Amino acid sequence: MSRITRVLAGGLAVAAVAGFCTTVAGGVAPAAADRAGRPVVIGHRGASGLRPEHTLASYRMAISQGADYIEPDIVATKDRRLVARHDNWLADxxxxxxxxxxxxxxxxxxxxxxxxxxxFTEDFTLAELRTLRTEERIPAVRPDNTVFDGLEPIPTLEEVLELARKHDVGVYPETKHPTYFDGLGLSMEEPLVATLHRYGFDSRGDKVFIQSFETANLRDLRHLTKVRLVQLIDGSGAPYDLVKSGDRRTYADLVKPEGLKWIASYAQGVGPATNRIVPVTADGRLGTPTTLVRDAHRRGLTVHTWTVRNENEFLPADFRQGNAAAPGYRSATGDVGGWLSKLYKLGVDGVFCDDPSAGVGARTEVFGS
Incomplete structure (x- = not known):
């Protein structure tokens, strides 16, 4: 089979998938889903379950599936340009x-x-990076996506913003490894804010959130921009900037009432891992939901949880389907709609999805058209 034939066949096969994934973004006056009081669907790295992540094809797919926001992770190049990559390393x-x-x-x-x-991106100029071609990052779980390997360059932040503006969707950039890049003299916050401003994303009511797993850069951004900020909360560990400064607080501390009060002093939302909302037991099944959603809402914080993926590999055991001994079980699609519906009913304001159509479908099931 020729490469072109493989690409066409792969594209048709992927297009036939009826994904079930959504994202919610609360806040002052964002996308239509927000204004209607319904959770928003955030295309996690685009539609990364169906195309290699952080490619224009992935973002376009997310938009076509009805995502309210597309999410570019941002890293810096040697010549201070911002590009969309999950991390600053490139081999995967x-x-x-x-x-x-x-x-x-x-x-x-x-x-x-x-x-x-x-x-590493910081050792390449933008022109050099643009000669590279993107590939599927987790081919063992998403072998169908490898048909698109080698087809696209790394997109710039400007290209992602142009695409968002063209299709009137929101953007949800994440600054990756900000303390590390600051140490290299490649601070990302100022060029990110300037670029967003150039494309008209500069006020609290615009369809944009800036997110980070670290806290110091968000606290700096509070003085640089009026757009909404979201403190990401990992399922374990601590923000690297706090670790580096000797601050002993962990993510577990930040989801306590006092931690949420502190976050509310500089951000408008939190982005917790799903296990902060519903813990997973030792056997992979869901436990008793926490009070995080309620506690965050009491502080006026929007809650956008991450990440819902279709494959059994990434779903709670409660929503996996098929025979665990069968070939391809890890990458087989489970009951992602059931998992999304549970999260929606727990009151989240948004969900990051690798397949935004799943989020849109589940939202319709729970909230109606």
Whole structure:
């Protein structure tokens, strides 16, 4: 089968999938879903369950499926340009390891306390990065997406914003590894705010959120922009900026009432991992829901949870389907609609989805058309 035939076949196969994933974004006056009092659907890295993440094809797919927001993760290049990548290392999502002209760029670095040998965006100019081609980051779970390997360059933040403006959807950028980039003299917050402003995303009512797992950059952003800010809350660990500064608070501390009070002093929302809303027991099943959604709402904070994915690999055991011993069980689609419906009924304001059509479908089931 030729590459073109494979791409066409893969595209038709993916298009035939009726995904079931949605995202919610609360706030002052964002997308139509917000204004209607319904949760929003956030296209997690685009529609990353159906196309390689952080590609224009992935963002376009998310828009076509009805996502209210598309989410670009942002990292910096050597020449201070912002591009959409999940992390600043490149080997797991591009063809850089096959490019002999960049062999000497492979380095060992420590990012947020973890040592890694790879190729890093900050060692490339934008022009050099644009010669690379994107690839599926988790091919073992999403083999169908590999048909799109090698077809697209790494998109710039400007390209993502142009796409959002063209289709009148919101954007939800995340600054990745901000303390690390600050240490390199490549602060991302100022160019991010300037670029958003250039495309008309600059007020509290605009369809934009800026999110981060760290706190210091969000506290700085509070003085740089009027757009809404969201403190991400991981399922374990602590914000790296707090760790580096010697602050002993963890994410578990930040979801307590006092932690939420502090977050509300600089942000308009929280983005907790789903297990902060419904813990998972040792056997992979859901436990008793926490009070996080209620507590956050009492502080006036929007709650956008992450990440809902269709595959059994990523679903709570309660919503997995099929025979665990069968080939392809990990990547088989489970009852993602049931999982989304449960989250909606627990009162979340938004959900990050790898397949936005699933979120839209579940929202319709729970809230009506």
């Amino acid at each position: 999502s591009t063809d850089v390891e096959n490019r002999s002209e960049f062999a000497d760029r492979r380095k060992t670095k420590t990012v947020d306390g973890t040592t890694r040998t790879d190729w």
